[in-house]
Amino acid sequence: MSGPGIGWYLIVAAILFGVGALGVMMRRSPLIVLLSLEIMLNAGNLTLIAFARQLGDLDGQIFALAVMAVAAAEVAIGLGLIVAMARRRLVLDVDQASALRG
Amino acid sequence: MIAGAWICLLAPLAGSLAITFAGQRISRRMAGWISTLTTFIAFGGALVAFFGLWATDPSDREQLSTAYTWLAAGDFEAGFQILVDPLSTVMMLIVSGVGGLIVWYSMGYMAGDDEERRYFAYMSLFVFAMLLLVEAGNFLLLLVGWGLVGLASYLLIGFWHKRPEAVAAAKKAFVMNAIGDATFALAAVLLIWETGTLEFFGVFEDVGSLSQTTVNLVALGLLGGAVAKSAQIPLHTWLPDAMEGPTPVSALIHAATMVTAGVYLLVRASPIFEAAPDIQHLAAILGAVTLLVAGLIALVQWDIKRVIAYSTMSQIGYMFMAAGIGAYGYAIFHLMTHAFFKALLFMSAGVVIHHLNGEQDMRRMGGLKGVLPRTHVAFLVGTLALVGIPPFAGFWSKDGILASALATGGSLGWTLYVAGLVGALLTGAYAFRLYYTVFRGQATEVEASRAHASHGEGPLSMLVPVGILTVLSTIGGLVVIPGVWHPLTEWIGETAEALVEPTAGQDYLTSAIAVALGLIGLYLARRAVFAGRQLVTNPGAWRVFEHKLYFDELYDALFYRPAAALSVALRREIEEPVIERSMNEIGSGTIQVGGEVARVQSGLLRTYTVAIAFAVCVLVVVFVAVR
Numbered sequence: 001m002s003g004p005g006i007g008w009y010l011i012v013a014a015i016l017f018g019v020g021a022l023g024v025m026m027r028r029s030p031l032i033v034l035l036s037l038e039i040m041l042n043a044g045n046l047t048l049i050a051f052a053r054q055l056g057d058l059d060g061q062i063f064a065l066a067v068m069a070v071a072a073a074e075v076a077i078g079l080g081l082i083v084a085m086a087r088r089r090l091v092l093d094v095d096q097a098s099a100l101r102g
Numbered sequence: 103m104i105a106g107a108w109i110c111l112l113a114p115l116a117g118s119l120a121i122t123f124a125g126q127r128i129s130r131r132m133a134g135w136i137s138t139l140t141t142f143i144a145f146g147g148a149l150v151a152f153f154g155l156w157a158t159d160p161s162d163r164e165q166l167s168t169a170y171t172w173l174a175a176g177d178f179e180a181g182f183q184i185l186v187d188p189l190s191t192v193m194m195l196i197v198s199g200v201g202g203l204i205v206w207y208s209m210g211y212m213a214g215d216d217e218e219r220r221y222f223a224y225m226s227l228f229v230f231a232m233l234l235l236v237e238a239g240n241f242l243l244l245l246v247g248w249g250l251v252g253l254a255s256y257l258l259i260g261f262w263h264k265r266p267e268a269v270a271a272a273k274k275a276f277v278m279n280a281i282g283d284a285t286f287a288l289a290a291v292l293l294i295w296e297t298g299t300l301e302f303f304g305v306f307e308d309v310g311s312l313s314q315t316t317v318n319l320v321a322l323g324l325l326g327g328a329v330a331k332s333a334q335i336p337l338h339t340w341l342p343d344a345m346e347g348p349t350p351v352s353a354l355i356h357a358a359t360m361v362t363a364g365v366y367l368l369v370r371a372s373p374i375f376e377a378a379p380d381i382q383h384l385a386a387i388l389g390a391v392t393l394l395v396a397g398l399i400a401l402v403q404w405d406i407k408r409v410i411a412y413s414t415m416s417q418i419g420y421m422f423m424a425a426g427i428g429a430y431g432y433a434i435f436h437l438m439t440h441a442f443f444k445a446l447l448f449m450s451a452g453v454v455i456h457h458l459n460g461e462q463d464m465r466r467m468g469g470l471k472g473v474l475p476r477t478h479v480a481f482l483v484g485t486l487a488l489v490g491i492p493p494f495a496g497f498w499s500k501d502g503i504l505a506s507a508l509a510t511g512g513s514l515g516w517t518l519y520v521a522g523l524v525g526a527l528l529t530g531a532y533a534f535r536l537y538y539t540v541f542r543g544q545a546t547e548v549e550a551s552r553a554h555a556s557h558g559e560g561p562l563s564m565l566v567p568v569g570i571l572t573v574l575s576t577i578g579g580l581v582v583i584p585g586v587w588h589p590l591t592e593w594i595g596e597t598a599e600a601l602v603e604p605t606a607g608q609d610y611l612t613s614a615i616a617v618a619l620g621l622i623g624l625y626l627a628r629r630a631v632f633a634g635r636q637l638v639t640n641p642g643a644w645r646v647f648e649h650k651l652y653f654d655e656l657y658d659a660l661f662y663r664p665a666a667a668l669s670v671a672l673r674r675e676i677e678e679p680v681i682e683r684s685m686n687e688i689g690s691g692t693i694q695v696g697g698e699v700a701r702v703q704s705g706l707l708r709t710y711t712v713a714i715a716f717a718v719c720v721l722v723v724v725f726v727a728v729r
Contacts, residue, residue: 025711033707094707101705 009050016043028093030085034078041071103154104167107186110147110194111233113140118226121219130218134209137222141202141229148194155191163187163596164303166239173242180300183239189597192434192590193236193366200358200441201229203567207449208350210564211456215348221261225354228254232359236366241290241300244370248286248327248363252279255360259347271343278340282330289323292316306373314378321378324371325385332364332418334392339653341415345407349455352407353448356414357441365418365437368425372598376428383514386426390521393419395651397528401535401637402647405462406454409536410447413488416525417444420503423518428601429506431591435582436499438590442578443487443496446571450481453560453568454540464536469545474559478541480572485537487575489530489620497613498579500526502591505584505604505612526616530623531637538631584609 016039023036045064052060085092117140121133128136155163168183184190205225212218231254235247252275260272293300296316297308309317328334333341341361345352355361368375368385375382396415403409417440424433455462457474471478487494490501504526507518559565582588585606604612630637638644649655 021711021715025708025715028708097707098705101703 006050006054009046013043013046013050016040016046028095030078030082030092030094030097033094034075034082037078038071038075041067103151103158104165104184104186106147106150106154107167107184107191107194107237108147108169110144110151110198111184111230111237113143113147114198114226114230114233116140118223118230121223121226125219128219130213131209133219133222134205134212137226138202138206138209140226141198141205144229144233145195145198145202148191148198151186152191152195155186155188160596166301166303168239177298178294178300180240180242182243183301184237185239185302186237187597188593189366189369189434190236192438192594193362194233196362196438196441197229197232197236197358200445200571201232201354203570204350204354204358204445204449205229207353207452207564207567208348210561211350211452212348213561217261221258221348224254224257224261225351228258228354228359232363235363240302241293241305244367245283245286245290248331249283251331251360251363252276252283255279255344255355258351258354259344261347261351265346268346271340271346275340275344278337279330281337282327285323285326285330287323289320289327292320292323296320302370309373309377312377317374317378318381321371321374321381324367324374325381325388328364328367328385328422329388330364331367332361332422333415334364334388334418334422335395336653338392338396338415339650339657342408342411342650345405345411349407349448349452352411353445353452356411356448357445361414361418362421362437362441365421365425365433368422369430369433369594369598372425372428372430375425376601382426382428384426386423386514386518389419389422389424389426390518390525391419392416392422393525394521394528397525397532399647399650400532401528402644404464406451406464406467406536406540407448407462409464409532410444410451413447413529413533414440414444416529417488420500420522420525423522424503424506427506427510427515427518429503430598431582431588431594431600432499432502432506434594435590436496436503439487439495439499439575439579442571443484443494443575446480446568446575447484447488449564449568449571450477450484453477453564454481456560456564464539466546467540468543469541471541473545474541476565477559477568480568481537481541483572483575485533487579488533489624490526490616491620492613492617493576493579495575495577495579497617498582498584501609501613501616502582502584502604504616505609506600506602508608508612509602509604523615523619527619527623530620531627532623534624534627535631535637538628543631584613 020036020038020040020043023039024033027033027036045067048060048064048067052058052064082092085097090096117136120140121128121136124133155165158165164185164187166183166185168181170182171179172182173180205222208221208225212221215221228251231247231250233247235244235251238244238247256272256276259275260269262268290300293305296312297305299305299308312320326337330337344355347355375385393416396412396419400409400412400416403412417436421433421436421440424430424436453474454467454470454477457470457477458467461467483494487496490497492498500522504519504522507515507522509515510518581590584604591600627637629635636644638647646652
């Protein structure tokens with residue numbers, strides 16, 4: 001087995017996940033929030049593939065493919081929502097979209 | 103023979119079901135015919151069973167037929183089985199025969215009622231229930247019949263359900279009977295506990311090995327059931343109120359079914375009662391008390407049907423007396439003759455009521471002899487049979503009972519004897535008071551206004567059964583003639599052997615005294631009615647009798663009022679402050695908490711994500727820490 005050890009992959013994934021999570025929590029533009037979510041999902045994918053390689057098992061890779069499919073669907077809906085908001089000339093700010101508060 | 107008994111049992115049930123399911127597809131008249139014919143088919147079955155048993159060898163006259171095992175629990179088994187023996191065949195004949203005549207009579211009496219089909223379905227059910235009661239081969243099935251009889255009486259007493267009094271009377275009858283059913287059921291449970299069986303012969307074999315306390319308790323429970331069903335003191339108050347039902351129903355309850363069930367039970371379970379002589383004597387004493395009390399109350403009643411109702415109580419008292427001293431044959435003999443003449447009295451009273459368009463108050467009747475000559479003859483025969491004037495049916499049976507009391511001797515025997523003789527005097531007085539008031543004297547204006555002139559004495563379906571019963575009340579007693587022959591009492595003796603047998607001399611002496619007392623009663627009644635006086639002239643005594651010795655008031659004060667007060671108190675003290683308020687508090691508390699929690703839902707997406715991230719961190723820490 002050559003190349004960096006699994007630890008490195010996990011560190012990269014953790015950093016990506018942290019960046020994504022911070023993005024989701026701190027940014028107000030829905031477009032950026034969506035991007036950050038994608039980063040988090042890809043951090044997860046990276047972990048799955050790293051472990052799949054480590055264990056010599058294909059299951060992790062299959063899961064990663066499934067996650068990509070889900071992510072694509074999610075982006076389609078998310079972008080659709082953002083387009084709908086823009087068409088109605090709503091402010092693109094997640095803090096403003098709080099009509100569902102109790 | 104066995105097949106006859108099964109047909110006898112199932113024909114009325116089939117009739118009842120047929121009328122119920124056919125509903126409006128059959129005419130009302132058709133429903134009446136179905137009910138009448140199935141009851142007479144039952145009578146035919148009973149005849150087959152009776153003569154079949156007659157032809158059987160005397161050693162083989164107890165035949166048990168089991169259709170299937172109905173209940174099985176551990177070692178205990180109860181079959182759906184019928185018992186054909188001398189006692190049950192006689193009861194089958196009485197129930198289906200007299201019952202059939204009464205149902206037939208109903209076709210005329212109930213014609214034009216809105217709910218005739220329902221009526222006839224109930225009548226058939228009633229006859230079926232009573233036949234199940236008398237044919238049952240074990241105590242459990244007997245109890246089923248017992249309960250069904252109570253149900254059918256409830257349905258029929260409350261038949262005119264738009265009248266509040268009828269509904270109240272039906273409820274009263276049901277509750278009173280339920281008390282008896284409960285004691286009966288307790289006795290049955292005790293029998294299962296102690297002997298492991300409820301089959302008659304099994305129980306009777308084991309009675310000897312039980313402790314005296316157990317036997318006494320079982321006998322007391324059975325007696326409680328018998329007392330309630332047969333309207334004996336202290337559970338008698340339902341019977342007079344039961345007059346709210348249609349008149350043929352009264353006839354059925356009083357003559358063929360229901361009230362005779364208690365007497366049947368005393369005779370059927372005679373081995374148990376003989377093992378508990380104290381309880382058996384208690385039955386006799388209750389009977390004696392009832393016959394006196396009912397006779398006294400009957401002296402002052404104004405409702406034609408109520409007088410006859412109290413006379414039933416009184417006559418059943420005689421039967422209890424007979425069963426209590428072990429004169430089983432005479433108890434059943436009197437049950438039979440009583441079925442004839444009491445059905446006759448009720449049905450001719452029904453003709454009178456029918457003629458007067460529902461009028462039941464004796465004060466508004468009089469001189470009906472000229473208007474209803476045939477009914478007059480029938481009623482007179484019934485009255486003579488009731489009072490016990492020879493050669494009418496009641497004479498032979500009542501005197502047999504009294505003579506048996508004389509033959510018993512001892513303080514108990516003499517007390518019962520004297521009570522019975524006083525009862526004979528009372529019977530003569532109230533029966534002829536009724537007769538003279540209704541049929542002799544002057545016609546009243548009410549009669550003229552209420553009677554429908556074109557009516558005649560009623561349709562043929564009413565007159566023919568009355569005629570048949572008139573004949574039976576006249577000659578029905580001739581099956582037992584002291585000193586000459588007594589096939590009926592011997593026949594019953596095969597099932598329940600009599601403990602006392604009066605000599606012919608005792609019989610004739612008793613007859614002489616009883617007939618003389620009956621005639622004195624007749625004379626007193628005649629003199630009082632024609633002088634326009636009452637039989638009871640003391641106003642205090644009158645009031646007490648008119649209030650039926652205050653039994654209703656007593657039960658009201660003892661049971662109803664405390665229970666009602668307790669319920670009101672429970673509602674006010676427990677239901678409202680505790681139950682209701684706690685429910686309200688739980689509801690409003692939940693709403694309040696919900697309002698508080700809703701504030702966490704801010705609608706800010708980023709707050710939610712932070713909360714989720716924080717929670718995940720906490721969970722990770724927790725999981726790691728726990729590992």
